[in-house]
Amino acid sequence: MKVGIVCPYDWSAPGGVQVHVRDLAVALQRLGHEVSVLAPCDDDIDLPPYVVSAGGAVTLSYNGSKAKVAFGPVTTRRVRKWIRKGEFDVLHVHEPLSPSVSILSCWAARGPVVATWHSSMQRSRALAAMYPLAQTALEKVSARIAVSEAARQTLVEHMGGDAVLIPNGVDCSAFGGVDPLPGWPGEGHSLLFLGRIDEPRKGLQVLLEALPAIAERHPEVRLLVAGPGEVDEFRHALPAEVAARVEFLGLVSEEVKARAFVSADVYVAPNTGGESFGIVLLEAMASGTPVLASDIEAFRRVVDGGRAGATFVNEDPADLARVAVALLDDAEERARLGREGLLRAEEFDWETVAKRVVEVYDAVTVTGEKVSEDFRGQLVGRLSRFDRDERGE
Amino acid sequence: MDWLTEILIAAVVLGAVVVYLSSMAGRLDRLHHRIETTHAALDAQLLRRGAAVQDLASSGFLDPASSLLLSAASQETLVVDPDDDARRFLVESELTRTIGAVLDTREDVEEIQAEAGPDVGVADQLLSELAVACRRVELARRFHNDVVRSALQLRRKRVVRWFRLAGYTSMPTTADFDDTPPAGLAGR
Numbered sequence: 048m049k050v051g052i053v054c055p056y057d058w059s060a061p062g063g064v065q066v067h068v069r070d071l072a073v074a075l076q077r078l079g080h081e082v083s084v085l086a087p088c089d090d091d092i093d094l095p096p097y098v099v100s101a102g103g104a105v106t107l108s109y110n111g112s113k114a115k116v117a118f119g120p121v122t123t124r125r126v127r128k129w130i131r132k133g134e135f136d137v138l139h140v141h142e143p144l145s146p147s148v149s150i151l152s153c154w155a156a157r158g159p160v161v162a163t164w165h166s167s168m169q170r171s172r173a174l175a176a177m178y179p180l181a182q183t184a185l186e187k188v189s190a191r192i193a194v195s196e197a198a199r200q201t202l203v204e205h206m207g208g209d210a211v212l213i214p215n216g217v218d219c220s221a222f223g224g225v226d227p228l229p230g231w232p233g234e235g236h237s238l239l240f241l242g243r244i245d246e247p248r249k250g251l252q253v254l255l256e257a258l259p260a261i262a263e264r265h266p267e268v269r270l271l272v273a274g275p276g277e278v279d280e281f282r283h284a285l286p287a288e289v290a291a292r293v294e295f296l297g298l299v300s301e302e303v304k305a306r307a308f309v310s311a312d313v314y315v316a317p318n319t320g321g322e323s324f325g326i327v328l329l330e331a332m333a334s335g336t337p338v339l340a341s342d343i344e345a346f347r348r349v350v351d352g353g354r355a356g357a358t359f360v361n362e363d364p365a366d367l368a369r370v371a372v373a374l375l376d377d378a379e380e381r382a383r384l385g386r387e388g389l390l391r392a393e394e395f396d397w398e399t400v401a402k403r404v405v406e407v408y409d410a411v412t413v414t415g416e417k418v419s420e421d422f423r424g425q426l427v428g429r430l431s432r433f434d435r436d437e438r439g440e
Numbered sequence: 441m442d443w444l445t446e447i448l449i450a451a452v453v454l455g456a457v458v459v460y461l462s463s464m465a466g467r468l469d470r471l472h473h474r475i476e477t478t479h480a481a482l483d484a485q486l487l488r489r490g491a492a493v494q495d496l497a498s499s500g501f502l503d504p505a506s507s508l509l510l511s512a513a514s515q516e517t518l519v520v521d522p523d524d525d526a527r528r529f530l531v532e533s534e535l536t537r538t539i540g541a542v543l544d545t546r547e548d549v550e551e552i553q554a555e556a557g558p559d560v561g562v563a564d565q566l567l568s569e570l571a572v573a574c575r576r577v578e579l580a581r582r583f584h585n586d587v588v589r590s591a592l593q594l595r596r597k598r599v600v601r602w603f604r605l606a607g608y609t610s611m612p613t614t615a616d617f618d619d620t621p622p623a624g625l626a627g628r
Contacts, residue, residue, distance in 0.1 A: 157470070186467060186590050189474065190583045207593070208586045211579060394627040406572065410579040413481040 048408060050075060051135035051418065054086035055147035057104040057115035058094065064141055064165050067194070070216060072097055074401035085129050085148060087117030101125050101148045116147035126151045127420055135418040137161060137408045143188060144181050153184035157421035159411040161404075163192040164202050164210060181206065187421075189411040192404070195324050196348070213404060215324055216397035222305050222333040223389075228271075231310035235267020236375045239311035239336070241304070241327055242318070244276035244295070250317030250341060253364050258289050260368035265375050268292060273299045273307050308334035312381060313374055316340040319362050325349045329395050332356065332388035337381045339370060355391035356384060464594075465605045471591040475612050478584035482615060483522070485580040486532060489573040490514045493539065496570055501556045501563045506542045513538040529617035536618045539574065543567075543624035571628035574621035585614040 054068040065086070072082045082097050087104035094100065102122045104115040126148055130138070136159070140149050143162040153160065162185075191210035193199035199210050231237060238261075242249035251272065262268050275298040282290050299307065308314060314331035318341055325345045331338050332349075338356040340346040350356030357374055360366040374381055393399065496502065497510040516531040543549060549567060556563035591612050594600060 182590075182593075183467065186471060186594075189478070189587070190579070191586065208589050209582055211582060390627075399627075403575075406575060407579055410481060410485070410576055410583060413484055414477045416477070 048136045048405070048412070049081045049134065050083070050408065051130070051133045051138045052082060052084045053138070053140045053149050053152045054084055055116060055142050055145040055149040056087070057117075058084075058086040058088040058098060058100075059092055060104075060115050067163075067165065067215060068141055069095075070218065070397055071401060071404065074216065074397040075405070077398070078401055078405065080405070083129070083133055083135070085126065085152070087115065087122070087148060099129055101129070104147075107146075116145065118147055118151065122148060123151055123155070127155045130156050130418060131420050133418070136412055138418045139163065139404075139408075140188070141165065143184060144177075150184050153187045155420060156418050157187065158416050158418040159190075159408070160188050160418070161190045161192065161407055161411060162188040163194060163213075164198040165194050166198060166201075190407050192407060195345075211407060213400060213407070214395055215326060216400035217326055217329040217333055217392060217395050219333040219392055219396040221301070222308060222330055222392075223335050225302075225306050225309060227310040228303070228306050231271060232312055233267075233269065235269060236265050236313075237269045237271060237311045238371070239271045239273070239307055239314045239331075240317070241272075241307070241314070241331075242274045244272060244274050244278070244281050246276075248319050249274070250319045250362075253317040253319065253341075253362055253367060254315055255285065255289055255293075256364035257368040257371065258292060260365065261371050261375070262288075262292065264372045268375070269294065271307060271311055272296065273304060304330070305334065308336050311336060313371065314338045315367070315371070316346060317367060318343060318346070328356070329392050333392035333396075335385045335389050337374065337384035338388060339367070339374060341367075349391075350388075351391055355387040461599070461603055461605065464597075464600060468591070468594055468600065468606055471587060471594065472606075472609050472612070474587045475584070475591060478580065478587050479615075482577075482580040482584050485573065485576045486517065489570070489577050490517045490535070492566070492570040492573040493535065496566045499556075499563065499566055501552050501559070501566075502542070503555075509538050510542060525613065525615070529615060533618040536574075536620060539570070540620060540622045543570075543622035545624050547624075549624045567625060568628050571621065571625040574619070574625065578619045578621060581615050581617070581619050588612045588614045 052068055052072060054065060056062055056064055058065060068084060068086070072084050075082050076097070084098045085101050086098055087101045088094065088098075089103050090100050102117050102125055104117045106115050130152065138152065138156050138159065139161045140152055141163045142165055143149050143153055153162075185206060191202065191208065192213050193202060193210040194213065194215050196212065199212055202208070202210050238254075240251055240254055242251065244251050254270070258268070258270060270293045272293055273296040278295045278297055282293070282295065285293070296303065296307065308331050314336045316325070316328050316331075316338060320343055325340075328338055328340055328346060328349050332355065338350065340350060340356055340358055341361040342358040343361050347353075347358060350358060357370050359370045374384075493510050493514040497507045497514065502510070513531075513535040517528075517535050520528045520531050522528060552567065553560050553563055595606055595611070600606060
């Protein structure tokens with residue numbers, strides 16, 4: 048199948064949507080589909096062969112955060128040309144309402160259009176004002192996907208209608224099957240934390256507070272901490288008996304991260320909130336490491352209500368210590384959670400996720416109609432066609 | 441203001457109204473066309489699911505009672521009058537519930553695999569086909585209802601009603617039936 052994917056944000060800037068589009072494009076190509084990605088980016092940078100530039104992007108603030116987007120007549124022409132030349136079987140637009148190439152391609156195309164919503168939005172006057180405009184773009188969309196429950200809720204509440212929930216993927220093949228870090232997991236038991244050390248929402252303070260209680264039962268217990276932050280400052284602020292049990296790795300590479308996951312008996316995710324999904328949790332599960340997570344909504348969903356991972360009461364160090372001790376006591380339960388976690392992670396493997404997305408493509412392409420340029424009802428579209436005919440393109 | 445200016449203004453206003461009305465009619469036309477295709481897609485996916493259920497029921501990997509239940513429920517969906525939406529969606533809901541009852545947990549599925557013995561590959565394929573078919577029904581129904589809702593929203597507008605922009609196209613209706621895929625096949 049020939050798939051055209053539209054990414055609204057600058058390809059070279061870091062961001063969740065860009066990573067998602069890249070991973071999806073790669074996974075689809077592995078499944079044997081032909082993929083072209085249209086994204087704003089400067090023309091002179093090195094792009095993967097499947098990415099087409101929609102022109103340079105400008106930084107604007109939208110929906111509460113800064114985004115690098117592209118719009119205007121030049122971009123519109125590039126979008127139309129890409130759709131015309133692409134002859135796609137299906138057009139997959141990400142964040143269709145972002146004021147960038149996404150909404151432009153919704154207007155410029157007809158035929159099978161799939162849209163994926165990533166972020167959740169607050170009800171705002173701006174959103175209410177753009178509602179009629181958004182509606183004309185949404186009418187073009189044959190199938191809607193949301194990557195998280197929060198994104199789906201936004202859609203249901205603000206725009207009406209529903210969306211299929213297809214979560215972010217994780218590349219399972221990148222985890223497991225590596226050697227632990229030297230000196231780990233060691234003789235006694237070991238725990239792992241991953242994330243910014245000075246970000247309260249990541250919850251390291253909850254875990255550190257629980258550590259003495261865990262050590263009462265397991266005197267040898269050690270904690271491996273991987274994540275950026277002021278390590279020295281942080282270590283000095285800790286009580287001596289806690290600091291002696293903790294090793295800080297600082298910011299780690301993807302490779303070291305994969306090794307860290309297999310260096311511990313239990314991966315602990317004490318995040319206190321603000322997680323919409325929990326990709327790190329899945330990465331730990333893909334490594335075969337049993338996970339212990341706070342019982343926030345997103346995590347409970349990932350561990351399937353406790354079947355594929357243990358949970359403790361959010362922000363409660365005593366409960367964390369209780370469950371952690373029970374897990375460290377019970378090697379059989381750890382092995383079981385490791386196995387269940389691995390199975391669960393495979394449900395979120397990019398290959399599985401991409402197959403789900405292809406099912407959606409199949410559902411909207413049954414009639415065999417291809418994506419084509421839409422001129423109907425659009426004065427601008429008619430003028431641009433006239434313009435092109437004049438130039439004999 | 442002389443009469444020429446008045447005529448000019450009137451012409452411009454009239455032109456704007458015509459452009460607006462024609463764009464509205466265009467949007468409606470596009471939606472109605474899409475409703476036809478999504479309805480056809482839903483039809484196709486329901487047939488596919490019925491066939492997948494038949495295949496599984498006649499495979500011999502299930503206990504006789506489950507086979508009979510599945511077979512009977514899928515037969516119902518094949519003989520029902522396709523134009524009688526109310527009746528049709530009722531029997532499709534019944535089929536969904538029957539599949540859900542037979543393949544309720546992962547253990548149910550493991551039992552079928554065990555029963556298949558050396559033919560476990562065939563059983564796996566039948567189960568996967570059914571899982572995919574169930575999910576596709578779910579997708580097709582949702583996509584159909586999304587377009588129908590958009591169309592209804594537009595048709596409620598006064599300008600659409602007053603100028604009869606929808607022509608003689610009948611009011612579209614949503615497809616309401618239970619399409620929950622069986623829990624036992626989750627993750628396939």
